[in-house]
Structures are given as structure tokens and as C-alpha cells.
Amino acid sequence: MRQDLTSDSVSRHIDASPEELYDIVSDVTRTPELSSEIADVRWLDGATSPAGGARFRARNSAGRGPDWFNKPVITVADRGRVFAFERTEWIGGILRWGYQFEPDATGTTVTESYEVTKPLNAFGWFLIGTLYGLKDRKTDLRQGMTETLERLAVMVRQPA
Structure with missing residues (x-):
């Protein structure tokens, strides 16, 4: 089931200011509202807001198989x-x-x-296909980005 993932992007016009949109996206604790694959996000190491070097813990869920965790690090936080x-x-x-x-x-x-800078190894592809039942990760990721931007547009039209 190996795929050649390299990079992809999705764009959408939203009737809101760059700062308003940035503030939603960069509050990583709100990511589950935007992404159907993210179940929970928490700041780590005392971080409470986006800044270069800040880390957070994300719990991902693909709907099948166990949830998995990762600990991303913010590389750019340039408001708006x-x-x-x-x-x-x-x-x-x-x-x-x-x-x-x-x-x-x-x-x-x-x-x-997204941009893949170090590809998934063979064991990772095996888990994605057998444990999680994900057969076309490239399409999954593109669909996820499209849904995230759709949800973002809805959020700014109907603020919490």
C-alpha cells in the first residue's frame, strides 16, 4: 500500500481577516474542531500559545484501529x-x-x-494499511485539508 507522499496543498477564500483566521488555526487546542482526524490536542512544557519551538501533543484517530499520538513542534508563528x-x-x-x-x-x-521531509518507513505503511485500513493516504490527506478549510469558513461565520 506504499504511496509516494511528497507534498500537497489546498486553498480557499474565506471572508475574514488573516489575523482572525490565524488566531483560530494557531490555537492548536481547537484543532479537533477543524480536523476529523484529530481527537485531542494539549500544549506541552508550559506552552499556552503559538510560538516558535512550542510543542503540543496531538491524539489522532482514523476511525478504525487505536488512536495514535505525536508531539509536533511549531516552526513558524507569524500572526496573520x-x-x-x-x-x-x-x-x-x-x-x-x-x-x-x-x-x-x-x-x-x-x-x-504539507511537505514530507522524511518518508514513512515500510513498517509505518504496513500499519496504515492493515491496522487502520487506510488505503489511499494521499487522497485522505487532501480531503482532510479541504474539510479543515470548510470548517474554518463555517467557524468564522458562526463564532463560538
């Missing part, structure tokens, strides 16, 4: 412009996730992206 973090797992390689916020005439174009 860029929010990015790197996720590493011993069998899962290294992925850089990021959000860019580009203001335009009526709001902001938000781009969510």
Missing part, C-alpha cells in the same frame, strides 16, 4: 501570515504542515499544505 509545525513519529517520518494567509479584496485566501 504563516503558521507551521513539524510532526515526527518514529515510524511516520517527518511532515511539515503549514497555513498561509493572503489578504485580498474581500477577505483572505488560506492555503493549508
